[in-house]
Amino acid sequence: MLMASLRQFEYLVAVVDEGSFTRAAERLHVTQPALSHQIRALERTLGGPLLERLPRAVRLTPMGRAMLPHARAALADAERARVSARRASGLERGELQLATVYSVSLGVLPAALRTWRREHPGVHIRLFEHRHADELLAAMAAGQADVAVGPPPPGWDGPVRTLGVEEFVVVLPEDDPLEGSVNIELGTLADRSWVHYSPGNGLAELVDRVCAAAGFQPSAAVRTEQTAAAPTLAAAGLGPALVPANVIPPRFDGRLLRPDPPVRRTLTAYTRGRPDPLTTAFVDVLARRATVLPEHVRRRLRLD
Structure with missing residues (x-):
């Protein structure tokens, strides 16, 4: 089924506002035959005449009077959409x-x-x-x-x-007895139960992968769905956690260690x-x- 176009609505409104096909064509910068063709196409789409062509004027038919408010509304909606898109592309709204x-x-x-x-x-x-x-x-x-x-x-x-490239860090309680520098081999923590991530969380796969590379499979003391909870739980002593460094808040009372080799993600x-x-x-x-x-x-x- 053919649908009326915004151009056809624009032509109809122009003819009504100008009261003449000739003046409407001049306003729209199109030829009068082209304008008349679009109006006839719109009438065929809608199934009846919209305009009555009088010797010196143009008059709306009952179907035209019913159609005109909808045509004006469609044109107004299109203009609002155009302005909105322009504002968005201009970074305003x-x-x-x-x-x-x-x-x-x-x-x-x-x-x-x-x-x-x-x-x-x-x-x-x-x-x-x-x-x-x-x-x-x-x-x-x-x-x-x-x-x-x-x-x-x-x-x-x-x-x-x-x-x-983000760095991952190991989180332990501040008073953890583990000795050493800020670097740690993950295999050192193989015998501990970990703060792990819930299945389905992408970080669960990452932890399993880097621990496997270190030669062990981490056992989970607790699994969390939320990344933010992992460093807090680890600092509370539930087990070591491997977390993105950027989730560590400035005033964090846990101990931070850097895995050796480093764990990174682009x-x-x-x-x-x-x-x-x-x-x-x-x-x-x-x-x-x-x-x-x-x-x-x-x-x-x-x-x-």
């Missing part, structure tokens, strides 16, 4: 949809979001959080968000921008196709302000 994984929303994004809010107060953020990088990738591919922040997406054919921002100006501006803010490795953790780990 709108909503940007952002998808990420739990740990990134906790540790990496706050500084960038604070800068974005200060620089673009009229553009709001809608945040989608996922347990696993695979879930994030699938959601982004399905069109959930404008930009995703997480580990590099395998096989992604859109733009990908590296934000930095973080990226990725989009589909060619990003619009709003998304591009947000990714630029991420590249400037995302807290991949906080300075207070860098000092505690004595990193250069």
Whole structure:
């Protein structure tokens, strides 16, 4: 079934407002035959005449009078959408949809979001959080968000921008009897029960993988769904935890150790196709302000 177009509505409204096909064509900068053709096409689509052509005027038919308010409303809605899109592309108003994984929303994004809010107060953020990088990738591919922040997406054919490399740290209670420097071989903790992550959380796989590389499988004293809980539980003495360094708050009373060899993860921002100006501006803010490795953790780990 054919549908009426905004152009046809525009032509109808112009003819009514001008009271003449000739003056409407002049106003719209089209030829009169072209205008008449579009009006006839609209009438065929709607199944009846909209205008009565008099010798010196144009008069609406009953069907035309019923149709005219809807035509004006459709044109007004289209104009509002156009203005909204223009404002969004100009970074004045709108909503940007952002998808990420739990740990990134906790540790990496706050500084960038604070800068974005200060620089673009009229553009709001809608945040989608996922347990696993695979879930994030699938959601982004399905069109959930404008930009995703997480580990590099395998096989992604859109733009990908590296934000930095995050460090992971081992957390122990401040009074833990373990001796040594700020570096630790994970195998040293093989006989301990760990603060682990719940199945489905992407960090659970990471912990299992790096512990396996160190020659053991970690037993879990407790499993948590929330990344933020892991360092707190570890500092309380429930067991060592391996956590992203950027989730450690500045005033943290646990002991931080750096795994040897280091455990690192690259973080990226990725989009589909060619990003619009709003998304591009947000990714630029991420590249400037995302807290991949906080300075207070860098000092505690004595990193250069």
